[in-house]
Amino acid sequence: xxxxxxxxxxxxxxxxxxxxxxxxxxxxxxxxxxxxxxxxxxxxxxxxxxxxxxxxxxxxxxxxxxxxxxxxxxxxxxxxxxxxxxxxxxxxxxxxxxxxxxxxxxxxxxxxxxxxxxxxxxxxxxxxxxxxxxxxxxxxxxxxxxxxxxxxxxxxxxxxxxxxxxxxxxxxxxxxxxxxxxxxxxxxxxxxxxxxxxxxxxxxxxxxxxxxxxxxxxxxxxxxxxxxxxxxxxxxxxxxxxxxxxxxx
Amino acid sequence: xxxxxxxxxxxxxxxxxxxxxxxxxxxxxxxxxxxxxxxxxxxxxxxxxxxxxxxxxxxxxxxxxxxxxxxxxxxxxxxxxxxxxxxxxxxxxxxxxxxxxxxxxxxxxxxxxxxxxxxxxxxxxxxxxxxxxxxxxxxxxxxxxxxxxxxxxxxxxxxxxxxxxxxxxxxxxxxxxxxxxxxxxxxxxxxxxxxxxxxxxxxxxxxxxxxxxxxxxxxxxxxxxxxxxxxxxxxxxxxxxxxxxxxxxxxxxxxxxxxxxxxxxxxxxxxxxxxxxxxxxxxxxxxxxxxxxxxxxxxxxxxxxxxxxxxxxxxxxxxxxxxxxxxxxxxxxxxxxxxxxxxxxxxxxxxxxxxxxxxxxxxxxxxxxxxxxxxxxxxxxxxxxxxxxxxxxxxxxxxxxxxxxxxxxxxxxxxxxxxxxxxxxxxxxxxxxxxxxxxxxxxxxxxxxxxxxxxxxxxxxxxxxxxxxxxxxxxxxxxxxxxxxxxxxxxxxxxxxxxxxxxxxxx
Numbered sequence: 001x002x003x004x005x006x007x008x009x010x011x012x013x014x015x016x017x018x019x020x021x022x023x024x025x026x027x028x029x030x031x032x033x034x035x036x037x038x039x040x041x042x043x044x045x046x047x048x049x050x051x052x053x054x055x056x057x058x059x060x061x062x063x064x065x066x067x068x069x070x071x072x073x074x075x076x077x078x079x080x081x082x083x084x085x086x087x088x089x090x091x092x093x094x095x096x097x098x099x100x101x102x103x104x105x106x107x108x109x110x111x112x113x114x115x116x117x118x119x120x121x122x123x124x125x126x127x128x129x130x131x132x133x134x135x136x137x138x139x140x141x142x143x144x145x146x147x148x149x150x151x152x153x154x155x156x157x158x159x160x161x162x163x164x165x166x167x168x169x170x171x172x173x174x175x176x177x178x179x180x181x182x183x184x185x186x187x188x189x190x191x192x193x194x195x196x197x198x199x200x201x202x203x204x205x206x207x208x209x210x211x212x213x214x215x216x217x218x219x220x221x222x223x224x225x226x227x228x229x230x231x232x233x234x235x236x237x238x239x240x241x242x243x244x245x246x247x248x249x
Numbered sequence: 250x251x252x253x254x255x256x257x258x259x260x261x262x263x264x265x266x267x268x269x270x271x272x273x274x275x276x277x278x279x280x281x282x283x284x285x286x287x288x289x290x291x292x293x294x295x296x297x298x299x300x301x302x303x304x305x306x307x308x309x310x311x312x313x314x315x316x317x318x319x320x321x322x323x324x325x326x327x328x329x330x331x332x333x334x335x336x337x338x339x340x341x342x343x344x345x346x347x348x349x350x351x352x353x354x355x356x357x358x359x360x361x362x363x364x365x366x367x368x369x370x371x372x373x374x375x376x377x378x379x380x381x382x383x384x385x386x387x388x389x390x391x392x393x394x395x396x397x398x399x400x401x402x403x404x405x406x407x408x409x410x411x412x413x414x415x416x417x418x419x420x421x422x423x424x425x426x427x428x429x430x431x432x433x434x435x436x437x438x439x440x441x442x443x444x445x446x447x448x449x450x451x452x453x454x455x456x457x458x459x460x461x462x463x464x465x466x467x468x469x470x471x472x473x474x475x476x477x478x479x480x481x482x483x484x485x486x487x488x489x490x491x492x493x494x495x496x497x498x499x500x501x502x503x504x505x506x507x508x509x510x511x512x513x514x515x516x517x518x519x520x521x522x523x524x525x526x527x528x529x530x531x532x533x534x535x536x537x538x539x540x541x542x543x544x545x546x547x548x549x550x551x552x553x554x555x556x557x558x559x560x561x562x563x564x565x566x567x568x569x570x571x572x573x574x575x576x577x578x579x580x581x582x583x584x585x586x587x588x589x590x591x592x593x594x595x596x597x598x599x600x601x602x603x604x605x606x607x608x609x610x611x612x613x614x615x616x617x618x619x620x621x622x623x624x625x626x627x628x629x630x631x632x633x634x635x636x637x638x639x640x641x642x643x644x645x646x647x648x649x650x651x652x653x654x655x656x657x658x659x660x661x662x663x664x665x666x667x668x669x670x671x672x673x674x675x676x677x678x679x680x681x682x683x684x685x686x687x688x689x690x691x692x693x694x695x696x697x698x699x700x701x702x703x704x705x706x707x708x709x710x711x712x713x714x715x716x717x718x719x720x721x722x723x724x725x726x727x728x729x730x731x732x733x734x735x736x737x738x739x740x741x742x743x744x745x746x747x748x749x750x751x752x753x754x755x756x
Contacts, residue, residue, distance in 0.1 A: 080551075142537075239527075246600075
C-alpha cells in the first residue's frame with residue numbers, strides 16, 4: 001500500500017489521530033504528515049510495522065503507549081515523547097522537551113539535539129524489552145530518575161547550550177536498574193545521592209557503539225567523532241535502594 | 250543491648266496455650282507464617298514465642314482443640330494519657346533500627362467517624378415506605394459524564410435519544426471493589442474479585458500492578474489502573490477494561506508513592522508488572538508527567554486516545570485539605586469519574602506517620618466535593634466514587650446521601666475473605682493467604698470460595714440498601730444521591746454540619 005500523506009494544517013488533534021487510526025486499521029503502513037503544529041498524541045497506542053514522517057512540531061505525548069511503529073520527526077518535538085512506550089523507534093531531527101520516554105519499556109528514542117527536564121524517568125526493561133534513549137545534545141535536571149531498566153546515552157555534542165553542563169542536577173536519583181552513559185564524563189555533584197560515575201566497560205561500549213552508529217546513520221553524522229571521547233557510566237548501587245529504610249510497627 | 254531487651258519484653262501479643270487441651274498436633278506450627286509456634290524436640294511438645302506474634306489469629310482459628318488464645322499482652326506501662334503505649338513502643342523500635350515506621354491496612358487512630366454520627370430517615374404515615382421484597386427497587390448506577398441536556402428524536406419505533414452519550418460504567422449495585430494491586434494481594438484474590446464483580450454486575454479495579462493475561466476475559470467488569478510507576482501499562486491493558494483509572498493518590502498515604510518490596514515480586518507478579526524478579530517496584534509520589542491540572546488533562550486524553558474514547562476515565566485522589574477545589578480541577582481536566590479515597594482507606598504498606606496523620610475523613614471530603622461541583626454547575630460532568638472506610642451498607646447509603654454515585658470497598662472485601670486486620674501486609678507473609686504471593690500461603694485462598702464470599706457480601710449489602718431505601722420511601726438509588734435531607738447529625742458541631750450539609754437530629 002502506498003504512502004498516505006496528510007496535511008495537518010488547522011486539523012484538531014482528535015480528527016488527525018482518528019484519520020491515522022482509521023488508515024492504519026485499513027492497512028496503511030506509511031504516513032507522511034505535513035504541517036504538524038502541536039497536535040497531541042500522534043501515533044499513540046498504535047501497533048505494528050508502520051512508518052511515519054512528521055514534518056513540523058508534533059505536540060505532547062507523541063507515540064504514547066506505542067508498540068512497534070517508527071517515527072521520524074523533521075523538526076523539534078514537545079514534551080512526553082514516547083510516554084510509556086512499549087516498542088518502536090522515534091527519531092527527532094531537532095530537540096525535544098521534557099519527560100521524554102517516561103516509563104518506556106522498550107524501543108528507542110533518538111533526539112539529535114538537546115532534551116529537557118525529567119527525561120527517561122522510570123524507564124524499565126523486561127525480558128527482551130530494553131529501551132534506549134540517545135540524546136545528541138544536553139539534558140535538563142532529573143535525567144533517569146527512578147530508572148528501573150534500559151539505557152540512556154547522553155552525547156552533549158549537538159547543543160544550543162554550549163555553556164551549560166552536559167546534564168542538569170539530580171541525575172539518576174533513586175535509580176534501581178538500567179544505566180546512564182555520558183560522553184566525556186560528568187561532574188559528580190550533578191548525580192543523585194549515592195551514585196558515582198565510572199568508566200564504561202567493554203559490554204557498555206558495545207551497546208554505545210551500536211547506538212552511536214545507528215544514531216549517526218539516522219542523522220547523517222560521523223560515528224567516529226561520537227566515539228572519539230570516552231564514556232562514563234552511572235549505575236544504581238542497588239536494585240533495592242530503599243530496602244532497609246523501614247521498621248514494622 | 251538494651252533495645253533488644255525492650256523489643257523482647259514489650260511485644261504486643263501474648264499466646265495462651267491450654268496445655269490440657271493441646272494435643273501437640275502441630276497445626277499451629279503449620280499455620281503460622283511468622284514462626285511463633287515451634288516443636289521442642291527435647292520437651293516433645295509444641296511451644297511458642299509470643300514475641301513474634303502479630304495477632305493475626307490464624308493459629309487460634311485453625312487449632313482443632315480450641316487450645317489457643319491470642320490476647321493483647323496484658324502487662325501495662327504506667328498509665329499516661331500523653332505517652333500512650335504505641336508512642337513508647339515506636340520510639341523503642343526506631344531507636345533500635347533508625348527505620349521509618351511502616352504500617353499496613355487502614356489507620357487505626359481515633360479520628361472522628363462521621364458515619365457513626367449520621368442517622369438515616371424513614372417514612373411514617375406520609376410518603377409510605379416501600380417493601381423491596383415485593384416492589385421494584387432500582388440499584389443500577391451509571392458512572393461517567395452525563396450530558397448537559399438530552400435531545401430526542403421521534404422515530405417510527407418511538408422516541409430515541411439524539412444527544413451523543415459519553416461512555417458509562419454500568420453497575421448493578423453501587424458498590425465496587427477498590428483498587429488493590431496484583432502484587433500487594435495475590436492472583437487468587439484478583440481472580441476472586443473478577444469473578445465476584447462479574448456475578449454481581451459491578452467492577453473490580455486492578456490497582457497499579459497490571460492485569461494478568463488470564464483475567465482479560467473479565468474485562469467488562471474491570472477498571473484498569475494507571476499509576477506513576479506505569480507497571481504493566483500498555484495498549485492492550487488500556488483496552489482490556491470497561492474503564493481506566495489514573496491513580497493520583499491514595500487515602501492511606503496521600504502525597505507519597507507506592508513501594509512493593511522485592512520480597513513480593515514473584516514470577517507471576519514480575520510478568521504482569523513487566524519488571525524483573527525480586528526488584529523493588531517503586532511508584533514515584535507524583536506522576537512525573539503531571540505537575541498541573543493541564544498535565545492531568547494531557548494524561549486523561551492520552552488514555553482516551555489510546556482507548557479510542559470508548560471507556561470512561563476515572564481519576565483517583567486522596568481526601569486532603571483542598572480536595573473540593575482539586576476535584577473541581579480534576580473534573581475540568583476531563584475526568585469522567587472522580588474517585589475520592591478518605592484517610593481511613595487501606596493500604597498494603599504506608600509509613601505510619603503518613604497513614605495516621607495525613608488527609609481528611611471521607612465524609613467531609615465527599616460532602617465538600619459534591620457541594621463544590623454542584624455550586625459550579627459541573628456535578629453532572631463526572632460521577633463521584635467514595636472509598637476509604639466503608640464498613641457496612643449503611644455507610645454506603647450515607648456516602649451516597651452525602652453525594653457519592655457509588656462506593657468502593659477494599660478492606661471490607663479483604664475482611665470478607667478472612668483478613669483479621671493484623672496489618673502486616675508488607676511482610677509478604679500474610680497467614681490468611683491474602684497479602685502474600687508465597688505459593689504455600691496464597692493457596693489458602695481458593696478463588697471460587699473467595700469469590701462466593703465476596704458475592705455474598707455484595708448481595709447482603711444490596712438487600713440492606715434496598716431495605717433502607719424502601720424505608721425512606723425511595724425506589725431508586727438515584728433518588729438518594731446527594732439527598733442530604735435523608736441524613737441527620739447527632740452530636741456534631743454547627744461547622745461539621747455545615748460542611749456535611751446536614752441538619753441536627755430533631756430539626
